[in-house]
Amino acid sequence: MKKPNTKLITRTAIMLALTIVFQALGRYTNLGPNSNFVVGPLVNACLLIATAAAGLWGGAIVSIVSPFGAIITGAALPIPFLPFVALGNLLLVVTFYYAVKSSKLKPYFKNEGKYIGILAGAILKFLFLYASVATFLSFYNVPSKLYNVMYFTFSWPQLVTAIVGGAIALVVIKALERNKIVKTE
DSSP, X not given: OXXXXXXXXXXXXXXXXXXXXXXXXXXXXXXXXXXXXXXXXXXXHHHHHHHHHHHHHHHHHHHHHHHHHHHHTTOOOOGGGHHHHHXXXXXXXXXXXXXXXXXXXXXXXXXXXXXXXXXXXXXXXHHHHHHXXXXXXXXXXXXXXXXXXXXXXXXXXXXXXXXXXXXXXXXXXXXXXXXXXXXXX
16 A cells, blocks of 8 residues: 655645635635636636645645535535535646646646646636526526526636636646746746
């Protein structure tokens, strides 16, 4: 049995805690009705940074647990929709991880794997969540106000917040690489 790596466990825990802090700040500060345009990029950045700093399993854990953090901090999200959010997050993380990993095999792709992973992951997350919310809302009877909020939140803003979160993550990952804290190249 492989011994657990304390450094990776710690990095995962830190990124999960930071994700939940950002979610709580979005709920308990007066960011207005469009708080998802502030919180979303920060959460997506945490997912990608966790993947760069703690590997696929670290990013996957933060991806899967973070929707429950949203519920704990008071997000108006039906509990049956949580697995869809977790899978959308997981699509972003897995796509980013494998794009970076495959770019390591090709020396002429130095940073392109990160960019491709973020863009492709953002598109996949958006498409999955948009299809999921449309399907979910057709099966579940939710109040009209929540229906409109969910339909909007899980449509094009997912693409925007994932790309902006990716840009934030690139800056942080670059700083972590420069200080030899993580190595993705």
